[in-house]
Amino acid sequence: MTKEIHGTVADGFEAVREEFAAFVAGERDDYEGQLFAYVHGRRVVDLWAGDGVEADSLYAAYSSTKGAAHLVVALLVQDGTLELDRKVTYYWPEFAAEGKGALTLRELISHRAGVVGTDTGFTAEEMADDRAIAERLADQKPFWRPGSAFGYHALVIGALTGEVVRRATGRTLQQVYEERIRAPYGLDFHLGLPAALESRYRPVQPMMPTPLQQAALDAAQTGPHTLASIAFNTHVPNPGTMVDYANSRTVRAKGPASAGGVAAARGLAGMYAATISELADRPPLLKPDTIAEVGQIHSIGYDLVSRTHRSYGLGFQATADTWHPFLGAGAFGHSGAGGSQAFADPRTGLAYGYTRRRLAFPGGAAPENQRLVRAVHTAALAVA
Template sequence: MTTKEIHGTVAEGFDAVRDEFAAFVASERDDYEGQLCAYVHGRRVVDLWTGDGADATSLYGVYSSTKGAAHLVVALLVQDGTLELDRKVTYYWPEFSAEGKANLTLRDLVTHRAGLIGLDTGFSLDELADDRMIAERLADQRPFWRPGTAFGYHALVIGALAGEVARRATGRTLQELFEERVRAPYALDFHLGLPQPLEPRFRSAQPMLPTPKQQAVLDAAPTGPHTLTSIAFNAHVPNPGEFTDFANSRTVRAKGQTSAGGVASARGLAGMYAAAISEMNDRPPLLKPDTAAEVGQIHSIGYDLVTRTHRSYGLGFQATADTWYPFLGAGAFGHSGAPGSQAFADPRSGLAYGYTRRRFAYPGGAAPENERFVRAAHKATLAT
């Protein structure tokens, strides 16, 4: 049992969230380290953390929660009229037409329907850190299913694909657009490219430590070097290494790969979604109501060919209510990450949520404890 101290504050009416966080921490290993943050209508109502040497400004590799930042930029470009979802990708990126991809639309691309989940030969770590390299190599790759006919999680490449479309349309990378339009104006601790001076705040990712029973489940899972799952997670290359190597690479953190290379605190995750749907810092919401409704509208739902589970996606974002927390409002959108991170916006209630943890949680993706934290935060939000 841990004796770790819980730090931070909650607003009046949100004590149950602190209670749930404290109860979870008490049941966890002594080395548990995590942060929890929530906003309601742009006001921070939960700001909690625990762990030796950690504080509210500690930064973590948030893996696929990064996709939320990438897709927020895409949504802003669609809102501006710079990108059109139903145009063919080749309108912006002519080289993409190779190997039967000529008719794929941007809408299909960002909803995981391209079938372009990875390379036959895989990527090196340096290649996987570089969005431009990923896009260049995938332009010549034959899709792993007929584009538009099915969907599967483009785990490590979707940010690079969408980012190349954005770069062709604007002359700016997704990293540059995120910095200029989202991170800097709100001073968010969410970085697509971690500056060297902030490196001391980064907490290295720690590997999953499942129980023997959990490990038996993992060992029994269907695997193989050439499955769609292996290709999508670049596990089919020789000596793929540990998944924690990705966030723990300075090259990855410096380049801010937009599918999984982001670095953030829980404040940064929750703050980004709060800015997306609520007035903050005397600024209007980043997304107009119609845009927020469209990004949260389910576009791909059912059997995911890569994860082999039921999944739901809006425009790049996960459809958070259907995928994770059915008690949330329809149209909630966000993205989880491999270590257990979770972040989303629920426009109907005004709740924006962010969670980080240092050690990967079993079984990967949104950590199970999020359900109790989100439920308590949502209940308190409805009561305020």
């Protein structure tokens, strides 16, 4: 493999290229990744590395998909089609079963519903189908009193909010995303990958932990009846792996809104740039009041599923608190289990996207994002 760095950076962002090159030089020979950033709608970083990788190569977005899903919700709230403080049952009456009737849409998208999965789990076919997931969750008894606490609804939050979108609009969340966000901007970020684009998809490669890292992963394994096992659907016989999930053509074709998206880094960054900035001669997708509300922290503290400190805005991760404390207050986005990171920092106008092919230890935003985000953010402040 050549460790040549491809692409360009704008004047003032040369240090970002140097940081990316230094990181890649120390990685495995089979490393593949992309880094892209906008500042106030202007492309400032467009870099990639790895054999066979192009600027438009597509990777599994995993939970970075949740950012696209909840941008749809934000647009519909902004339009007045959805109201955050209405009960979910106003849109979806069946959701009231088993004591969930008082939950509001605001609480639902803040990971406070308590239905992180089902007692018996989902089949692989169901995991690719948001409608099937939503139908099962409507009847599920919550694992904590709805609204009283929060926990990461890792594989189901997109199905839950997607069912609200479908009931309110008559369209699936994926259809609204395609019509209002992806297609108008030509974004390489797909919730439902067309067969014609399959040749650009780079299949996920499994994590290759060191012995010490493997020992840490083994120690973190949970029992079959924990909230974490239910939330990640590992309490079922033969649950499959994250690699199996993303590399399933059925998952990619249907684009389940929790973790089934496929993206290039420029697509991730482009979506967030369009959210907060003028882009392609179009005004920002979200108005300032909406941007402030989606980035406002709604759930913070002890996450019952991850058993760690987490914080969420309205469906988005509160990126400064969760990942990068040097970012501006109100930064919002979502990382993905494959190592991807994507966010908007409205105070600096920064929109960032990163993808990689091999799963990164220990999961979530890959560790290199710390140095890459800091380099991009520092340059963005310097040229402001």
